[in-house]
Amino acid sequence: MTPALSVLDLVPVRTGQTSAQAVAASLDLAQRADELGYRRYWFAEHHNMPAVASTTPPVLSAAAAARTSRIRVGSGGVMLPNHAPLVVAEQFAALEAIAPGRIDLGIGRAPGSDPVITQLLRMSGTTSDVDRFPEHIRDILALTSPEGAGYRLAGRPEGDDYYGVHATPAATGAPELWLLGSSDYSATLAAAFGLPYVFANHFSGDGLDRALDLYRQNFQASAHLDAPRTFLTANAVAADTAAEADERMLPQARMMARLRGGRPLVALETVEQAADAERSDHLAAPLIDALRRRWFVGTGDDARAAVAAFAEAHGVDEVMISPVAAAYDAEPMDAATGRARTLELLAA
Incomplete structure (x- = not known):
């Protein structure tokens, strides 16, 4: 079986590249996908x-929707x-109005950053309390539906009418909501709500089989979905030769080593920068085999076969590819040459 392929983009920024150039490269990549x-x-x-x-999935999704047909x-995901x-x-109701029938709303429960950034994001007051995550998922499902949601005003008697709230005035459709996670929690919640579910295998493969089993075994059919629906994410680097693929992999492997080791984060190294640095600091060496x-x-042939075997197992x-092929020094700043080639070879 050949699985369908999708793309997860973190909009990587390499050494010397501006945010504008990185976003331009990603939008070109979306068009190519x-x-x-x-x-x-x-x-x-x-x-x-x-x-x-990739700090703002809705903004980037709007730009990508305008460049594609x-x-x-959508988001993978909104935290x-x-x-x-x-x-x-x-x-996401606005996005659905921009590109009807083409919008996905992937939602995660993690903050996606450190405590300082979390504090800054919540400066105007408490937003989505983690303990109320299931309640807020229900809210979003209702608010984005054509029927909208009903709320009783605080302090009003139980018998009072509900106050109707719509995310957009006259919706004819809704974004498709997916729950994302890398632990048992989201798998169990997606099953209980009857929602599609994605395990973040690109980030951490630990617990993958258990999470899928929990989701499939506990799934409850709903108005949104009548049977379990899931796919997996994975990092990929495909190139015309195996040697080139190994070279383009190294910068991202070194970035993972920095994350896991609590080292200061930097812009993504180019292939040449990573190779030079690795010869002296061996930062990625302990991780390479595991990655x-x-x-x-x-x-392309090897990577395609591996993706198919992974999906079957x-x-x-469907497999969502995070194309993590880094750039060589000479490649244009406003293009994603290695990532585009990964997508082309996997789709061949």
Whole structure:
């Protein structure tokens, strides 16, 4: 079985690259994914990271929707503790009006950053309390529906009418809501709500089989979905030769080593910078073998075969690729040459 392919984009920022150039490269990549037949294109939410420009999935999704005609676009995901549910609902209802039938709203429970950024995101008051995550998922589902949601004003008697709230005045459709996670919590909640679910395998493969089993075994059919629906994410680097794929993998491997080791974060190194630094500090060496077992790195034929085997082993018909191929020094700042080639070879 050949699985459908989708894309997860963190809008990587390499050394010497501006945010404008990084975003331009990602929007070109979204357009290329559309042309190649990829199913969906999602933007992650991360904050205050020198190598990541995907801070605002709704804004990036709007730009990608304007540059594409067929592919679904959305978030992978919006980190709900950072935002008021009504704001999220309004943003994605507007996106659905911009690109009807093409909007996905992937929602996660993690803050997506450090305590300082979390404090800054909540300066205007408490937003989406983590303990109320299930309640806020229900709110968003109702608010984005054509029927809207009903709320009783605080202090009013029980018999009073509900106050109607709509994320957009006259919706004819709603974004498709997915729950995302890398632990048992979101798998169990998605099953209880009858919602589609994605395990963040690109970030951490630990607990993958358990999370899928929990989701599938406990799934309750709902008005949104009558059977479990899931896919998996994975990092990939495909190139014309295995040697090139290994070279383009190294900068991202070194970034993962920095994250895991609590080292200061920097812009993503180029291939040459990473190779030079690795010869002296061996930063990625302890991780490389483990990452290669979980990532898809190699020629197009090898990477495609690995993706297909991965999908079959876990019983999914779709794999969302995070193309983590880094750039060489000479490649244009406003293009994603290695990432585009990864998508082309995987789609061949």
